[in-house]
Amino acid sequence: MPTPLTHDDPASLGPYRLVARLGSGGMGTVYVARTPGGATVALKTMHPGIAETPEARTRFRLEIDAARVIGGQFGARVIDADPLAATPWLATEYVLGPALDEAVEAAGPLPEKTVRAVGAALCAALEQLHRSEVVHRDLKPSNILITAYGPKVIDFGIARALGDARLTRTGSAVGTPAFMSPEQATGQDHGAAGDVFALAGVLVYSARGSSPFGSGQAADLLYRVRYGEADLDGVPASLAPVLARCLAKDPAQRPRVLELAAQLHDGGGEFAEQLPDSLMGLIGQRAADVWHVPPQRLPAPVDAFTPGGVSAPVAAGADTSRRRFLFGGGVLAATALMGGGAWWWSTSGEKDKSGSGAAASGPEQTRNLDPLWSTKSSYRILEWGLPTPLPVEGVIHLPFRAVTMRFDPETGSRTEDLVADGSPWQVDVVEGREYRLGPNHDKAVGGVTPAGIDVWNKAQDYLQPTPAVFSGTVAGLDGNQLLCVRGSVAYVVVGTGKEWSNGFLASQKFTLRAADIRTGRTLWSKPLPKRPDNNWRLHFLTAEVVGERLVTLQETEPGTVRVVVRDVGSGNVLWEKPYGKAEDPDALQSPLAVAGGLLFLGGERLRAWRIENGDEVWKSASGVAYSPPAYASGVVYAVGQGVGLSALAADSGEVAWTETSDTVSEASLAWRPLVTRRYGYYRNGVQLHAIDLRNHKAGLTYKTAATRFYADAPDRLVLGMGESTLSAYPLK
Structure with missing residues (x-):
């Protein structure tokens, strides 16, 4: 669009x-x-x-x-x-048609006859390339456009002549992991047979909506491509053996493109006749889009960095960041924000949102409910984890690599994407503005593009660069992070060194910095520990500004988590302590629970530490491990292993109650609970449980494939993130 x-x-x-x-x-x-x-x-x-x-x-x-x-x-x-x-x-x-991945996302997996027709046409395209001694090397769904006359292959940015190694080197894997050939994944020569392997992966995706090697971290994908068996479940039975041969690890065992074309389709009939109506409709829509272009040029937003743009610093203790607004220190802070009136818990005269259209009474209507909506989207688990859904001005933003996908909170339908560089750990939302840490191409020097901060708001609906540009840094390093924005100050991790597609390099150098978004001035910069080659662990799991303190959970080295508290004015470390045993460090990406000058932590025990100096105020009895906790109205809530949801007094750690449901054996500690005035939500097995805070039993249960849950208070939703699915449940 x-x-x-x-x-x-x-x-x-x-x-x-x-x-x-x-x-x-x-x-x-x-x-x-x-x-x-x-x-x-x-x-x-x-x-x-x-x-x-x-x-x-x-x-x-x-x-x-x-x-x-x-x-x-x-x-x-x-x-x-x-x-x-x-x-x-x-x-x-100008090609009139959607990319193949967009087509599958919008219309669903393609019928077998369509897959065969697309595959045969792509074989003809590859034959033309290979006959001219050119290999594509990055054949994937997003590089294939579907028109009424046939598919068109685009983006030859890493194509090269057969046998030409001028722009590659042995041992360097270049391409898209899910659609690489085994030889390409090891940095070896990718010839015509490598394009055949990639084409088979594209056709598997077309037939079932996912690649033959699944999704996940790049290192895992590369391992599966090299050594794992291709998963062809969901591929039509008559097509599976044809594609299995193309996915052989040995290039010599794969068919040539003309042989494959003959096995896929006889070439008869018009291409458009092979397409389902839903896909033809999408092609027609794209043809119309080109005539509905937006205004030719948006004016320069002259007031973007004045008090009408980025807000001035807020008073100590105030906290309007995305994490605090959404979670309120572990619970929705609506009572304070609404003068005591938590309007989204009122159901009088409003449409019920129990899920599946069920009312909230009767056991048959409160168990195993469907989500309000669920959408399978094109995001996947990234090397660093799942993206985070961000409610912004009545729309759900889901940042993923070069786009922010946007969804209608009422229906889950995908609206127009916001195109931008960056990744989920490089985005924060404050007071209706989305901030992104990404490349600033205007400040590139000698071919090196520095990192900078862009800002979006609903009025302008496009990303605008701010003066905050980090000269000398390299924007393309995946280890760059935007930790949080507080007032006009952004706290970021930026690095220098060579770009690498397989995690960190030990030669890269990263610093933690504070920068004024309005002026671009760096307020302070502190060096961070180096990461070993090919490591996939970010420096920080989560961060929060609390008064004059920057509270962080920092992985000082892979698998070793420390609580590090810094002065926001100087960046100096005021104190740090080991977090303790962390079975799943990714669970610690949960927003922090803080209140009354205390930081509440889970792990082998629940603990309360003073933010001022790190002194321990209390800890729970040994023998029960806990999830990251949430705080609400003087109570700390956490999911205990084998005991379910537990409530402890925030000032003393005394246990107030534990869940009395009889289904707590599968209670997940992998994310913090969400707590409202009435329910505490957490994952239990393959369900989302809503524990009634009055009787300490599961009041509602929902089917879920999600592993992380976020509160969308304005839309009264619990948003669940799964491997490739965003779901919504009622927030009560």
Whole structure:
């Protein structure tokens, strides 16, 4: 879907007038453009800062060459290009159709006849490439556009000539892990047989909605690609053996593309006849989108960094960050915010939201309920964990890599995406503004793009760079983190060193910094411990500003978690202590529970420490391990192993009550509970349990595939995050 040009986009490139944006990534921006005669084209650019490096220009030129090789029948026809311009650009036909991953997401897995037709056409595309001694090396659903006349292969950014190693080196894995060949995953030569392997993965995805090697951390995916068996469950029985041969670990055992094409389809009939109506409708919608372009250019938001833009610092003790607003220190802080009136717990005269349309009475209507809605989306578990859903101005934002997916809280339907660079651990929401730590291409020097902070709000509906740019850093490092924003100050982790696709490098250097978003001034910077090569653990699991203290759970080295408290004014460490045994460090990504100057922690025991100096105030009896806790109205709530939800007095640690349900054996400690005035929510086995705080029993249970739960107070929802599913449950 086209989006408006920003105030600093050029008016034209070459003879082409820019009309709107199609997308932007780490390497460049793609525009909708018009020729002097009024024809519409897609115009791909490379950021000038990146283009300063000869290697990047060479890649861009090779991409142009590969696009010309595949031609207009199987790709986007090249109309014009200038790889030598200050901003290199490539103009191609504007393809009227969605990417394959978008098509599957919108229309569901494709029928077998469609999969076969798509596969045969892609074989013809690859044959044309291979005949010209070019391999694609990054064939995946997002690089395939579906039109009424056949699929078109795009994005040849890492394509290369067969046998040409100029832009790769042995041992370096380049590509997309879920669709790599085994030889590519080990950094070895990826030839024509490697494209066949990737094509089979694409067809498995088309047939069932997921890759043959699942999802998860990149290291796990690469291991499965190299050594694991392809999972073909859900693939039509007549198609599975054909694709299984293509997925052989030994390239010599895979069929050639023409042989595969003959096994997939006889070539008869029109391509459009092989497509389901839902997909044809989506193609028609995309054809119409190009004529509904937004305003040609958004004005520069001159007041973005004045009191009408980024807010001034808030008083000590006030806390309006995303984490505190959503969770209120472990419980929804609505009573204080609404002057004692917690309106979302009132059900008088309102539509019931029990799930499955059931009322809240009668055992048959309170057990194993369906969610209000559930949507299988295109996000996956990333190397660092699941993305976090963020309620913002009546819309649910779900940041994932280069986009923020947006969902209607009432129906779960996906609305227009917000295109941006960044990852879930690089986003925070404060007072209706979304802040992102990502690349600032305008400040690139010598081909190195620094990290900077962008801001979004509902009024402008696009990301605008702020003055906070961290010169000398490298935006492409996955270890960069935006911990939180407090007032006009952002607390970030930024690094320098070589980019790497397999976690950290020991040679990279990271610092924790505080920066004023309005002026861009760095207030302080502190070095962080190095990470070993190929490590996937971020420096910080969670962070919160409490008064004049920055409270963090920091992994000083993999598997070793410490509570580190710093002065917000200087960044100096005031005190630090070992967290203790952490069976699942990822559970500690839960928001912190703080109240009355105390920090509450789970683990082998529940504990309360003074934020001022780290002194221990109380700890629970030994013998029961606990989840990260939540706090509400003088009570600490946590899920105990084998005991379910427990409530303890916040000032003394005395146990007030424990759950009396008879189904606590599968109580999950992997996330904190959510607590309202009436219920405490946590995962138990394959269900979400809502424990009635009056009788300490499960009042409601819901089917769930989620492992993490967040409160969306304005929309009265519990949002559940699973491996590839976002679900909503009623918040009561």
